[in-house]
Amino acid sequence: MIQNAFFLALREIRRSAMRSMLTTLGIVIGIASVIAMVMLGDATTAYITQSISKLGTNMLMVIPGQERKGVPSSSLMAKKFTHNDIEAIKKEVANIRGAAPVGSTMIRAVYGNQNYSTTIEGTDNDYFIVKDWVFASGRNFSEIELRSGKAVCVIGESVKKELYKDQDPIGTSLRLENFSCEVIGLLESKGAAMFGMDQDDVIIAPIRMFQRRISGNQDISRIMLSASSAEVIESAKASTIALLQERRRIGLTQEDDFFVHDMREMVQTLSSTTKMLTILLGAVAAISLLVGGIGIMNIMLVSVTERTREIGIRLAIGALEREVLLQFLIEAVVLSSLGGIIGIALGIGVGVGTTIYFDLPLIFNTSIIFIAFLFSTCVGIIFGYFPAQKAARLNPIDALRHE
Amino acid sequence: MIQEEKEPIISLRGIVKSYGSAEATTYALRGVDLDIKQGEFVAIMGPSGSGKSTVMNIIGGLDTFNSGEYNFGGVDIGSLSLDQKTLLRRNYIGFIFQGFNLLGKTTAIENVELPLLYRGFSAHDRSEMAMNALRSVGLEKVSHHTPGQLSGGQQQRVAIARAIVTDPFILLADEPTGNLDTVKGKEIMELLSSFNKEKGLTIVMVTHEDEMAAYASRIIRFRDGKIDNSVHTKIVQ
Numbered sequence: 001m002i003q004n005a006f007f008l009a010l011r012e013i014r015r016s017a018m019r020s021m022l023t024t025l026g027i028v029i030g031i032a033s034v035i036a037m038v039m040l041g042d043a044t045t046a047y048i049t050q051s052i053s054k055l056g057t058n059m060l061m062v063i064p065g066q067e068r069k070g071v072p073s074s075s076l077m078a079k080k081f082t083h084n085d086i087e088a089i090k091k092e093v094a095n096i097r098g099a100a101p102v103g104s105t106m107i108r109a110v111y112g113n114q115n116y117s118t119t120i121e122g123t124d125n126d127y128f129i130v131k132d133w134v135f136a137s138g139r140n141f142s143e144i145e146l147r148s149g150k151a152v153c154v155i156g157e158s159v160k161k162e163l164y165k166d167q168d169p170i171g172t173s174l175r176l177e178n179f180s181c182e183v184i185g186l187l188e189s190k191g192a193a194m195f196g197m198d199q200d201d202v203i204i205a206p207i208r209m210f211q212r213r214i215s216g217n218q219d220i221s222r223i224m225l226s227a228s229s230a231e232v233i234e235s236a237k238a239s240t241i242a243l244l245q246e247r248r249r250i251g252l253t254q255e256d257d258f259f260v261h262d263m264r265e266m267v268q269t270l271s272s273t274t275k276m277l278t279i280l281l282g283a284v285a286a287i288s289l290l291v292g293g294i295g296i297m298n299i300m301l302v303s304v305t306e307r308t309r310e311i312g313i314r315l316a317i318g319a320l321e322r323e324v325l326l327q328f329l330i331e332a333v334v335l336s337s338l339g340g341i342i343g344i345a346l347g348i349g350v351g352v353g354t355t356i357y358f359d360l361p362l363i364f365n366t367s368i369i370f371i372a373f374l375f376s377t378c379v380g381i382i383f384g385y386f387p388a389q390k391a392a393r394l395n396p397i398d399a400l401r402h403e
Numbered sequence: 404m405i406q407e408e409k410e411p412i413i414s415l416r417g418i419v420k421s422y423g424s425a426e427a428t429t430y431a432l433r434g435v436d437l438d439i440k441q442g443e444f445v446a447i448m449g450p451s452g453s454g455k456s457t458v459m460n461i462i463g464g465l466d467t468f469n470s471g472e473y474n475f476g477g478v479d480i481g482s483l484s485l486d487q488k489t490l491l492r493r494n495y496i497g498f499i500f501q502g503f504n505l506l507g508k509t510t511a512i513e514n515v516e517l518p519l520l521y522r523g524f525s526a527h528d529r530s531e532m533a534m535n536a537l538r539s540v541g542l543e544k545v546s547h548h549t550p551g552q553l554s555g556g557q558q559q560r561v562a563i564a565r566a567i568v569t570d571p572f573i574l575l576a577d578e579p580t581g582n583l584d585t586v587k588g589k590e591i592m593e594l595l596s597s598f599n600k601e602k603g604l605t606i607v608m609v610t611h612e613d614e615m616a617a618y619a620s621r622i623i624r625f626r627d628g629k630i631d632n633s634v635h636t637k638i639v640q
């Protein structure tokens with residue numbers, strides 16, 4: 001009986017090539033889109049998380065003002081930091097690898113006939129330690145350069161590409177607004193662009209040069225710290241806060257006029273944001289899964305008239321209800337799983353292709369693959385099987401007369 | 404085969420079939436009594452709408468009836484489930500429909516093989532038996548054509564081959580020549596008549612043509628859902 005039903009089912013699938021194809025197509029599209037979308041979403045999440053960890057997850061960022069709902073609100077009014085604050089942190093906070101003052105602004109850099117707008121950050125050598133940043137060529141700042149605020153600078157890979165192309169930048173003189181500075185170092189590429197924020201798109205100069213020639217004041221708008229390991233971030237953060245409260249004379253009942261960002265928190269916030277992205281993409285994909293399902297449903301329902309007559313003929317010449325149903329069930333299962341397998345292959349193909357194209361990490365979410373497969377297969381089976389079940393319970397003559 | 408006086412194989416008593424609800428009831432059959440013995444070739448005649456198809460469908464177990472008794476070879480059909488009636492058809496009855504009711508896009512031989520498949524014959528036996536049946540209706544040359552590629556007469560003969568391929572006890576034919584011209588119709592009748600004479604196949608056939616009815620050994624006339632006994636039914640031979 002099962003053998004016969006298989007034989008009949010496969011023959012019917014071959015015979016109704018168009019109907020079979022459309023049914024399968026609905027399932028293929030549904031499954032493929034879900035898998036591809038979720039894969040892309042997961043890849044983006046993983047990529048962003050990775051990018052952030054390249055910023056340094058053990059990093060603490062101290063800014064003036066208080067953070068409210070993710071936006072530093074009063075940072076412009078709050079008192080900035082001083083060189084003495086940095087010295088104090090370096091001396092008194094344990095378990096840190098470095099503490100760098102940072103002041104930054106946008107600037108236009110000119111070399112030869114090339115000019116390029118980028119960010120300039122005034123800082124000291126701890127900056128490279130905190131950011132785990134290695135030199136591709138050249139050197140970091142000397143003590144004298146730092147103390148005197150000499151016009152020297154280290155450039156990132158993107159700045160080099162824009163202004164120097166294949167030329168070696170070391171030793172050249174780069175024009176910044178109204179003064180020139182000597183390029184003494186080139187940093188290795190961090191390679192991670194995040195939200196259009198390219199870490200390599202930067203010029204780094206001694207903080208004193210930045211203050212004297214660019215900002216025109218002694219303020220330090222940020223302090224970057226790096227804990228020696230993930231385990232001591234909390235204690236480093238706590239000691240930094242305690243120290244700054246004391247130095248800035250914050251009373252017990254007063255609110256801090258500075259804020260310490262923990263990069264891990266940022267990672268968490270951002271990865272939860274990107275998880276939202278995955279959910280969103282998943283929802284879009286779920287809609288196409290649904291549309292695919294409706295497509296299958298439509299084809300199945302449209303063919304019900306034709307198939308009800310077929311069922312009537314089969315019943316009239318001696319097919320039992322269960323024999324007819326087994327045939328229809330096998331048809332539905334074969335088409336649905338065929339569509340499912342093609343859909344999975346296509347979905348993974350498209351997902352992997354896009355992921356590789358955008359240079360994102362590959363993540364396989366097997367449960368989504370499974371759910372998409374299960375859903376489409378169920379739709380195929382339900383809409384292939386239940387109308388048939390209804391028809392097979394009719395008097396043969398009523399099935400034959402079905403309009 | 405020697406014709407003996409036997410218990411009728413088919414026996415209908417007071418069969419009533421109606422359609423619609425209480426207020427708007429239409430009666431297709433208003434109490435039909437009918438006996439058919441093994442080896443008989445019965446023609447059912449009567450005006451359109453007189454209930455001929457309805458009675459055939461009930462005899463074939465394709466349709467239900469509202470009241471009355473139907474006994475087939477000692478079995479009370481009214482008490483059978485759908486599947487039990489299917490088994491009865493599968494094993495004992497060949498049915499030729501008023502429309503041909505062939506599976507579309509399916510070749511003649513596949514159509515003829517279908518009842519054998521449900522009877523559980525092997526693929527080899529199926530194609531041999533189906534080919535024999537097609538040969539007996541003169542269609543061996545077009546066995547791999549689909550209904551769309553066959554003429555009306557050829558489709559009717561495929562339907563006949565499908566009905567007789569299982570070697571049934573009884574053949575029910577609802578206007579088997581209805582869609583054919585007289586020449587083709589007579590060919591079909593010769594064929595049915597030969598099955599009746601040579602194999603002793605019991606045949607119940609609906610027709611509205613006297614020429615076709617003339618092949619039968621007994622003619623039953625229907626009028627308004629009843630057997631019209633006022634008309635003398637001539638017994639041929």
Ligand SMILES: Nc1ncnc2c1ncn2[C@@H]1O[C@H](COP(=O)(O)OP(=O)(O)O)[C@@H](O)[C@H]1O
Nearest residue numbers: 422429430431450451452453454455456457458
């Ligand atoms: N499915 C149905 N619904 C309602 N009335 C029907 C149905 N089938 C048949 N009838 C009615 O039953 C009567 C007998 O029909 P039928 O047996 O097909 O007649 P015949 O085959 O003698 O032309 C007709 O009046 C017809 O209109």
Ligand SMILES: [Mg+2]
Nearest residue numbers: 455456457501
């Ligand atoms: Mg009729």
